[in-house]
Amino acid sequence: MTIKQLSIFIENKPGRLAKVCRMLSGAGVNTTTLSLADTREFGIVRLMAREWERALETLKADGIAVTASDVAAVEVPDRPGGMAHVLDVLDAAGANIEYNYAFSLMPQGKAVLVFRFTDTEKAVAALEAAGVKTLGPRELFG
Amino acid sequence: MLHQYYPSLPHDVNCPYHPVSAVDFMPRERLRALQLHRLQATVAYEYERVPLFRKRCEERGVRPEHIKTLEDIKLLPFMKKTDLRDEYPLGLRAAPNSEIARYHCSSGTTGKPICIANTMDDILVWQNGVMRCLAMYGIRAEDTLQVSYGYGLFTGGLGAHYGGEGLGCTVLPTSAGNTDRQLMLMRDLDVTAIACTPSYFLRLMDEAQKKGIDFRRDTKLRHGVFGAEPWTKAMRDKIEQVAGIVAHDIYGLTEISGPGVAGDCSFRTGLHIWEDHFYPEIIDPETLEPLPDGETGELVFTTIDRRGMPMIRYRTRDLTRLHAEPCPCGRTMRVMDRISARSDDMLIVHGVNLFPSQVETGLLSVPEVLPHYQIVLTPTETMDLLEIKVEVTPESFSDNVAHLENLRKRVFAAVKSIIGLSPKITLVEPNTLPRSEGKIKRVVDNRPKA
Structure with a gap:
């Protein structure tokens, strides 16, 4: 199972992230996850939301450089070794990770790892074969 | 006749x-x-x-x-x-x-x-x-x-x-x-x-x-x-x-x-x-x-x-x-x-004659940035800064820092190979470069007029 993530190009300047967030809230989009990759001059905002299609349309219409891509969200127990096991599986399958970030769902005591793979299909197949659960939109957004 | x-x-x-x-x-x-x-x-x-x-x-x-x-x-x-x-x-x-x-x-x-x-x-x-x-x-x-x-x-x-x-x-x-x-x-x-x-x-x-x-x-x-x-x-x-x-x-x-x-x-x-x-x-x-x-x-x-x-x-x-x-x-x-x-277009940068068309020639090897670029000249304490600003478009954007850095490197190499000067390459958000009659102004010269 994979899930859609939006990536947004922003300049590394005050107020740019806020501008994007304002556009999303204006469109009634509630973001579930958000991560910011930055360099000295620019950054990439990565986010997931149930209303990702509306978010994509809104941002595109406003002339924002945005793209949607498939990522894998993996649920792991929120305890030592949870992530290591997943990485072992990926390593054994020879799956290359482009980037990864994590967040936890506090009340359930679960952690979610988000992966962008070079070859998403192959990596997800390896995870599922090893019994690691990948989340779909329904599980992630409730 | x-x-x-x-x-x-x-x-x-x-x-x-x-x-x-x-x-x-x-x-x-x-x-x-x-x-x-x-x-x-x-x-x-x-x-x-x-x-x-x-x-x-x-x-x-x-x-x-x-x-x-x-x-x-x-x-x-x-x-x-x-x-x-x-x-x-x-x-x-x-x-x-x-x-x-x-x-x-x-x-x-x-x-x-x-x-x-x-x-x-x-x-x-x-x-x-x-x-x-x-x-x-x-x-x-x-x-x-x-x-x-x-x-x-x-x-x-x-x-x-x-x-x-x-x-x-x-x-x-x-x-x-x-x-x-x-x-x-x-x-x-x-x-x-x-x-x-x-x-x-x-x-x-x-x-x-x-x-x-x-x-x-x-x-x-x-x-x-x-x-x-x-x-x-x-x-x-x-x-x-x-x-x-x-x-x-x-x-x-x-x-x-x-x-x-x-x-x-x-x-x-x-x-x-x-x-x-x-x-x-x-x-x-x-x-x-x-x-x-x-x-x-x-x-x-x-x-x-x-x-x-x-x-x-x-x-x-x-x-x-x-x-x-x-x-x-x-x-x-x-x-x-x-x-x-x-003759109106010619810029002098670091004592070198520079025409915007030369920059355009260089950028042909990076076609996804055409025509979304601008040449900016800014005075600094030591020497004039030659900067090429490139708007990241949905076509040139990918969800990958390495790809964007690579885009910068390609623009740098393409421009440098033609004009011989080392420009600073800045990626900017779409539709943020100043425009005139719908077209991006090719050159912004912030240096004091001689």
Whole structure:
């Protein structure tokens, strides 16, 4: 199972992230996850939301450089070794990770790892074969 | 006129030359005699009818009868674009309204436009220039010419239109815009030649590619007649390789007539100027002294047989040189280098001359950033900063920091390889670079004016 993530190009300047967030809230989009990759001059905002299609349309219409891509969200127990096991599986399958970030769902005591793979299909197949659960939109957004 | 010089010209359809090209081969001494005759008549005409010209001649102590040889043209005052603006709309008009057939105007980006008044004879001279260009390119009555220059006040559309009709071509007056319809009609009507700006043709190529249209396979297009803006050799190579057509260069300017002042022959030595109508000079833009053939300077034109609004020693701001040696094609009309820059455009950065067109040439190897870039010059304490700002577009953006860094590196390498300077490359958000009339301003120079 994979899930859609939006990536947004922003300049590394005050107020740019806020501008994007304002556009999303204006469109009634509630973001579930958000991560910011930055360099000295620019950054990439990565986010997931149930209303990702509306978010994509809104941002595109406003002339924002945005793209949607498939990522894998993996649920792991929120305890030592949870992530290591997943990485072992990926390593054994020879799956290359482009980037990864994590967040936890506090009340359930679960952690979610988000992966962008070079070859998403192959990596997800390896995870599922090893019994690691990948989340779909329904599980992630409730 | 043609038969005056070539009474025995064979009107043979197998002749590689079109009859309209005959005058292109006029012996030099006959041409010079004709030029002098026309120049003298035009100067006398202008002196009598245009107060500004007469006043400036009087200030210099020059009278029409002082023009005894072609070299005496250097006695006459220059005209500049600012004169056309200052005398807007019709201060330089020399013929009464009953003789004026048509106005053309160019939109000034700043201030007033300029207005040019043409008599019917002026329009026929202009048409003759375009016909001779098309004939030189190998375009014939059998061809279908799609005119995708804008029609209207701009001279591109009507200029190419009259030229095509004069030669007997089938003309398809699409004007500019509506790219889908352009591509559809091009295929449905078996268009073999197109006249448009080179940047618009790049746009058509882009659209065609998106729709899976291959110019070589899906169209009959063989000729492109490109002008109205400076374009680089790299652009020409790209057009010829991708579209499989011959990209011809046509030069002209509204102030002098329109397109068809000069064009290139199959030897591509440069552009042959129709100097039986448009007398060229090259001057040093600083000292204003005429330069000999072979030296680069500012191109100056005198319209030696225009009557609606003659231009005498009009400074084009285009930089080029006239070739001293004849072209192997046999045409006696002198050749100038392709115009790749206007003297107005030149920037001096770290003591090096830099033209925006050079940056554009470099960026052709990174096509996804065209035309979304801007050259910015900013003074710093030590030296001027040369910065290329590139808008990240949905096409060039990917969810990958390494990819974006790579885009920066490619832009850097592409620009540096051409201009030899190390620019700073900055990626910016879409639609954030300052625009004028919908186009990104190519150059922003923040340095204090000297």
